[in-house]
Amino acid sequence: MRHLLIVLLCLLSPALLAHDGMRMEMPKNGPELGASAAFDSHGRLWLVNAADGHVRLRHSDDDGRTLSAPVEVNATAERIYAEGENRPKIAFGPHDEIYVSWSQPRAAPWTGFVRFARSLDRGEHFGDPLTVHHDRAEITHRFDALAVDGHGRIVIAWIDKRDVIAATAAGKPYLGAAIYYSWSDDGGASFVPERKLIDQSCECCRIALARTPDGEVAAFFRSIHGDNIRDHAYAVLRTDGQASQVARATFSDWQIAGCPHHGPGLAIGRDGIRHAVWYEAKDQPTIWYGQLDPGHAPEHPLAIAGSGASHADVAVHERTVWVAWNQVGADGYALMLRRSADDGAHFGAPREIARSSGAVGSPQLLLKQGRAFVAWNTATGFRLIEVPR
Amino acid sequence: MKRLLLAFALWLPTLACAGTLQPLAAADVPVLLQPPAHGMRILALWSLDCAYCEPNLEALAALQRADPREIELVTVTTDSIQLRTAIEARLHSMKMDVYPARAYAEASPERINFLLDPNWGGETPRVLVIRADGSRRGISGALTPAQLHKLRP
Numbered sequence: 001m002r003h004l005l006i007v008l009l010c011l012l013s014p015a016l017l018a019h020d021g022m023r024m025e026m027p028k029n030g031p032e033l034g035a036s037a038a039f040d041s042h043g044r045l046w047l048v049n050a051a052d053g054h055v056r057l058r059h060s061d062d063d064g065r066t067l068s069a070p071v072e073v074n075a076t077a078e079r080i081y082a083e084g085e086n087r088p089k090i091a092f093g094p095h096d097e098i099y100v101s102w103s104q105p106r107a108a109p110w111t112g113f114v115r116f117a118r119s120l121d122r123g124e125h126f127g128d129p130l131t132v133h134h135d136r137a138e139i140t141h142r143f144d145a146l147a148v149d150g151h152g153r154i155v156i157a158w159i160d161k162r163d164v165i166a167a168t169a170a171g172k173p174y175l176g177a178a179i180y181y182s183w184s185d186d187g188g189a190s191f192v193p194e195r196k197l198i199d200q201s202c203e204c205c206r207i208a209l210a211r212t213p214d215g216e217v218a219a220f221f222r223s224i225h226g227d228n229i230r231d232h233a234y235a236v237l238r239t240d241g242q243a244s245q246v247a248r249a250t251f252s253d254w255q256i257a258g259c260p261h262h263g264p265g266l267a268i269g270r271d272g273i274r275h276a277v278w279y280e281a282k283d284q285p286t287i288w289y290g291q292l293d294p295g296h297a298p299e300h301p302l303a304i305a306g307s308g309a310s311h312a313d314v315a316v317h318e319r320t321v322w323v324a325w326n327q328v329g330a331d332g333y334a335l336m337l338r339r340s341a342d343d344g345a346h347f348g349a350p351r352e353i354a355r356s357s358g359a360v361g362s363p364q365l366l367l368k369q370g371r372a373f374v375a376w377n378t379a380t381g382f383r384l385i386e387v388p389r
Numbered sequence: 390m391k392r393l394l395l396a397f398a399l400w401l402p403t404l405a406c407a408g409t410l411q412p413l414a415a416a417d418v419p420v421l422l423q424p425p426a427h428g429m430r431i432l433a434l435w436s437l438d439c440a441y442c443e444p445n446l447e448a449l450a451a452l453q454r455a456d457p458r459e460i461e462l463v464t465v466t467t468d469s470i471q472l473r474t475a476i477e478a479r480l481h482s483m484k485m486d487v488y489p490a491r492a493y494a495e496a497s498p499e500r501i502n503f504l505l506d507p508n509w510g511g512e513t514p515r516v517l518v519i520r521a522d523g524s525r526r527g528i529s530g531a532l533t534p535a536q537l538h539k540l541r542p
Binding site: 032033109110203255256257258259260261262281307308310326328329330332333359360361379 | 415436437438439440441442469479495496497498499500502503504507508509510511512513514515529530531
């Protein structure tokens with residue numbers, strides 16, 4: 001009898017331990033779908049995603065038809081956010097430097113560190129990753145966004161919870177989280193101490209970055225206005241010591257005490273027009289296009305897509321504007337596209353340009369010599385789809 | 390010793406039912422959306438990355454405990470079932486592991502989101518109330534006390 005009881009206890013213990021064990025396991029059936037792609041100045045396509053604790057870099061010289069063997073960006077395995085609104089990022093320096101950033105989950109829920117690594121030999125090797133922020137508290141520093149400005153500075157912005165934690169400890173109300181950013185003046189060898197862009201911003205939506213015609217980096221992100229009105233704000237991220245000016249830029253008035261998990265997109269033309277896409281569900285789920293006029297409602301607003309549409313991206317080349325998004329239905333996912341030939345004043349009808357029966361990541365519009373492509377990571381593999389002219 | 394063993398044996402199935410996270414595939418959705426025989430079924434949609442979800446789940450659990458005969462509460466996380474250990478740990482820490490629990494069986498959530506409720510864009514928390522008369526109502530965001538009050542049978 002005693003033996004039987006011991007056997008039963010042994011059978012039971014794994015079930016009990018499971019509750020106290022690691023909370024952070026990664027999916028076991030292949031890599032997550034969070035990936036980023038970009039063309040370098042030579043027209044080579046580069047792709048980063050995460051697998052087995054490594055950000056891995058691959059490239060393609062035939063527009064995505066074949067991919068190189070992967071290079072591990074971080075030699076030592078670590079945990080990497082690569083699903084939903086998180087994905088490793090890639091950008092290039094003025095002399096073909098390759099910069100990669102990602103968010104690293106920490107032990108507790110809703111925590112992370114923003115990580116960065118660079119290659120100075122066109123992706124052959126990467127230096128040891130560094131943690132971008134000087135704050136080392138085990139809290140959220142996540143949802144990194146990466147861009148390079150016109151002077152070659154590397155700019156990284158992220159969502160940061162240090163202020164909400166401080167406010168909560170002091171018994172003060174605080175909605176959402178802050179956005180912080182930092183930059184590197186030395187090609188990614190180090191980052192300056194981070195500074196706060198704004199308090200009380202959305203804590204779960206990706207930040208969009210784009211370069212202005214002046215070479216500065218601008219951010220467009222879901223912020224919180226009043227009582228959980230989750231509209232968007234725009235700011236140029238100043239790297240000259242001056243304070244960045246943040247202005248509300250969308251006025252949908254969607255109120256939600258929750259996580260939209262749905263960040264915006266931004267592309268700025270040479271003419272300075274700020275083409276933006278964003279999601280709101282005040283009445284029903286809608287992807288909007290508009291041209292930002294910070295402080296005022298966007299110009300040329302257009303409901304691009306409705307129910308089942310998600311994770312739009314936008315790109316501009318001269319007077320052509322493209323918007324791509326995922327459209328889900330009962331039988332799978334369609335990659336949809338709308339195109340404007342008059343700088344966003346009017347858009348053509350939605351077109352399906354690809355389809356996947358399995359899960360998909362967020363689409364990403366890429367430009368190469370005036371041609372538009374959509375990078376689409378699907379459960380059956382990475383795809384680069386050239387947009388029909 | 391025999392009594393102890395008997396009590397232990399009786400307790401085991403309870404543990405298995407309460408703590409077993411089941412996958413939710415696209416094909417399973419119609420069953421979940423079927424109206425209950427009486428009262429209402431509340432699908433409490435949440436995600437690991439949603440800090441608003443925990444108090445919302447607690448509020449829904451309190452609502453269910455107040456009227457367990459008329460309210461069936463099912464938690465559904467939009468995270469992949471591949472994150473089983475993390476999901477089960479969170480359900481346990483939230484004391485929500487006494488309710489039937491589902492997790493998405495797909496790597497990205499949009500398709501099952503759409504099948505559950507085409508007017509839902511995936512924001513969490515989300516509550517889907519299915520009543521015995523076949524009516525459905527979806528509410529996004531943490532429920533206010535007034536919204537919770539209205540949910541009562």
